[in-house]
Amino acid sequence: FPIFVLSGYIQLKQTSSNSKAASLHWTAERMLSVLLLAMGPVAYFNPGPVIDYSLAAALTLHGHWGLGQVLTDYVHGDTKIKMANAALFLLSTITFTGLCYFNYNDVGICKAVALLWSK
Numbered sequence: 001f002p003i004f005v006l007s008g009y010i011q012l013k014q015t016s017s018n019s020k021a022a023s024l025h026w027t028a029e030r031m032l033s034v035l036l037l038a039m040g041p042v043a044y045f046n047p048g049p050v051i052d053y054s055l056a057a058a059l060t061l062h063g064h065w066g067l068g069q070v071l072t073d074y075v076h077g078d079t080k081i082k083m084a085n086a087a088l089f090l091l092s093t094i095t096f097t098g099l100c101y102f103n104y105n106d107v108g109i110c111k112a113v114a115l116l117w118s119k
Ligand code: HEM
Pocket: 029, 030, 033, 034, 036, 037, 059, 062, 063, 064, 065, 066, 067, 069, 070
């Protein structure tokens, strides 16, 4: 059901109710963080491509939103905000592409983390 929060958020953003969209976005961010926490044990007991690509998507979006908050706090001025957001968008795109590439052409995220623990 995070999908419903997201679609509701997108719908609200298109209409006028801005503060409602902001609070829904806040909720979506926390839900995604909790989902990410839950994905740890799930990935441990159920590793494989489904979790690999879910992690690629969840980690990218979480990082994108999280770093977006940092930018909101520290970057000021219209032009600088636009440049920072463009840079973040590029970074997130490269991150997601790279994680998918790694899942497809290499061992994938679950196995990579498991290998860090093996000797
Ligand atoms: C499995 C990995 C991860 C887990 C379980 C995780 C979990 C969390 C949790 C529980 C929070 C606090 C709640 C929140 O502010 O939403 C948080 C905040 C944050 N995370 Fe992650 N995270 C992970 C990976 C990452 C990665 C890879 C990045 C960066 C690329 C990142 C960037 C951030 C940032 C910037 C915040 C602070 C957001 C704020 O203060 O508004 N996290 N994370």
